Amino acid sequence: MDTDAPGPPGPELKEYTALLRRRWRLVGVGVLGGLVLATAGAVALPSTYESTAAVQVRPTGMAEFTGERSGRLAGDVNLDTEAQVVLSDRVSAAAAAALAEPDAAPPDTGMLRDRVSLSVPPNSNVLEITYAAGSPEAARKGANAYAQAYLEQRETEVGDLITAHLTALRGEQEARYEDLAELADGSSARADTLRAEIADLGRGIGPLTALQETVEPGRIITPAALPGSATSPMVPVWIAGGAAAGLLAGLLLAFARDRLDPVLRDTEDTARIGGVPVLLDLTAPGRDAPGLFGDDARAGQRVNECAHAVRARVPSPGVLLVAATSPGRAGPTAAVNLAASLARTGSDTLFVRADPATDTASDPLDLPPGPGLAEALLDGEDPTELEVRPDTAPRLRVLRYGRPGTTAPTQGTAMPELLELLRERAEYVVIAVPPATERADTHALAASADLLLPVVELGRTRRADLVSLTTTAARFGLPVPGVAALPRQARPDDAASRRAKETQSAAATEGAAAAAHGAATAEDSADRAGTGSEDTAADTVGARN
Numbered sequence: 001m002d003t004d005a006p007g008p009p010g011p012e013l014k015e016y017t018a019l020l021r022r023r024w025r026l027v028g029v030g031v032l033g034g035l036v037l038a039t040a041g042a043v044a045l046p047s048t049y050e051s052t053a054a055v056q057v058r059p060t061g062m063a064e065f066t067g068e069r070s071g072r073l074a075g076d077v078n079l080d081t082e083a084q085v086v087l088s089d090r091v092s093a094a095a096a097a098a099l100a101e102p103d104a105a106p107p108d109t110g111m112l113r114d115r116v117s118l119s120v121p122p123n124s125n126v127l128e129i130t131y132a133a134g135s136p137e138a139a140r141k142g143a144n145a146y147a148q149a150y151l152e153q154r155e156t157e158v159g160d161l162i163t164a165h166l167t168a169l170r171g172e173q174e175a176r177y178e179d180l181a182e183l184a185d186g187s188s189a190r191a192d193t194l195r196a197e198i199a200d201l202g203r204g205i206g207p208l209t210a211l212q213e214t215v216e217p218g219r220i221i222t223p224a225a226l227p228g229s230a231t232s233p234m235v236p237v238w239i240a241g242g243a244a245a246g247l248l249a250g251l252l253l254a255f256a257r258d259r260l261d262p263v264l265r266d267t268e269d270t271a272r273i274g275g276v277p278v279l280l281d282l283t284a285p286g287r288d289a290p291g292l293f294g295d296d297a298r299a300g301q302r303v304n305e306c307a308h309a310v311r312a313r314v315p316s317p318g319v320l321l322v323a324a325t326s327p328g329r330a331g332p333t334a335a336v337n338l339a340a341s342l343a344r345t346g347s348d349t350l351f352v353r354a355d356p357a358t359d360t361a362s363d364p365l366d367l368p369p370g371p372g373l374a375e376a377l378l379d380g381e382d383p384t385e386l387e388v389r390p391d392t393a394p395r396l397r398v399l400r401y402g403r404p405g406t407t408a409p410t411q412g413t414a415m416p417e418l419l420e421l422l423r424e425r426a427e428y429v430v431i432a433v434p435p436a437t438e439r440a441d442t443h444a445l446a447a448s449a450d451l452l453l454p455v456v457e458l459g460r461t462r463r464a465d466l467v468s469l470t471t472t473a474a475r476f477g478l479p480v481p482g483v484a485a486l487p488r489q490a491r492p493d494d495a496a497s498r499r500a501k502e503t504q505s506a507a508a509t510e511g512a513a514a515a516a517h518g519a520a521t522a523e524d525s526a527d528r529a530g531t532g533s534e535d536t537a538a539d540t541v542g543a544r545n
Helices: 013-022 024-044 079-086 089-099 109-114 136-182 189-214 235-260 267-274 298-313 330-344 373-378 414-425 441-448 463-476 492-544
Strands: 049-057 116-119 126-133 218-222 278-281 318-324 349-353 397-399 428-433 451-457 483-486
Touching (some): 013 024, 013 235, 079 116, 089 109, 109 116, 136 218, 267 278, 267 451, 278 298, 298 330, 298 451, 318 330, 318 414, 318 441, 330 349, 330 428, 330 451, 373 414
Parallel strands (some): 278 483, 318 428, 318 451, 349 397, 349 428, 451 483
Antiparallel strands (some): 049 126
């Protein structure tokens, strides 16, 4: 396609900001929904409290039997093993018994284990036992119960090990004494060997006996305390997470809705879909009413910019097609203003109304219906004699569509010949054609034109219609330098419908008033008739008397 400037190849930052402006309601609904769901979840979920008891695990002196020095060490204790001991069935059963209510079965050990979490501070021999429960007191009791059950289990295990070793050593020592007593010669080598073994066993029994009296496998250095607040759900985190999730969902929904939206909503969307820049932007607030813009208005200056760009692109004489992409007043408004601007800025311009919708009561040129294009094509009248100059744009010549009830054969073979004649009599011929979705006038006139300016009505023009129009222009080799974008216009039939309703309402009101007046008049007549009858009867009686 022959264009002045290519459309943007992909989404840019301004397109995303424009998307947010268009779909901010969806994004807001997503954020609000996320906040509501997060708040409801935080309120509905039960509160969880955590309490922690710190236990210092000390060496038992039985490392070669208990496995304390295997695996990951913290000092002389393997805390990996001790962590598994805390979560063992024996410790959990002891903690369950401690937590059981009087005359009630102890809680399930599996459920208790799910509530326990363990941690080890760096470079220490301390186990931190954390217990989670539904109330602060239950959390404190659970942490202390597990800590106490673990220490009791460890103390029992170490005590049993020491006792078992002492029993074994003493048994061997007694056996050696018995063997020594059975020897006849107490000075033999066998007797010396037995005495040496008895001494060795005694040296093993002594330390173990002392250890049995002094061993301390660990202690609680920080008892569990009552937690001051619940650890979950954390309301600020939930609210922040819900807002973030809602924002993401809203953005995804807005992006999907925008991409699936069949209607053009803003100029960025128009440029991206059409593949051409917006040459005339009249979408600023306050420009929603169709009309003729003058030089003193900002909108008029924008139209002048478009006229200068068109003049630079198409040397005179030139034929310009201004085609609407949707029914309504946007196309005629853009065509009238472009033609008036070309005439106002010094070009001899003829505006041809090939769209019957341009001859309406809301005509910005304020021209009455009359002969024009239809008569030139059907009757062969001279178009120069049919031209008029509106008071609102005295430098502009206008060829109206035709008398009411006539139809101009704009798709006939006479139309291109007429355009060649008009091209010789004006520097620029601006033709307002109906939407391609309604008629094929754009196709019929494309070969005779020098430029096509599609007119987009934001909020009403369908994306497919703009693409179809630019594709048609490319098929005929007709340059499209850009598009004109106007805000959503009020439909003439909507205004007519409102006026009809107002007229009907006024008529109904007048009818009701007339009916009331007639009833009152009838009542007065009846009263007068009754009074006359009474007077006549009285006169008759008097005459008889």
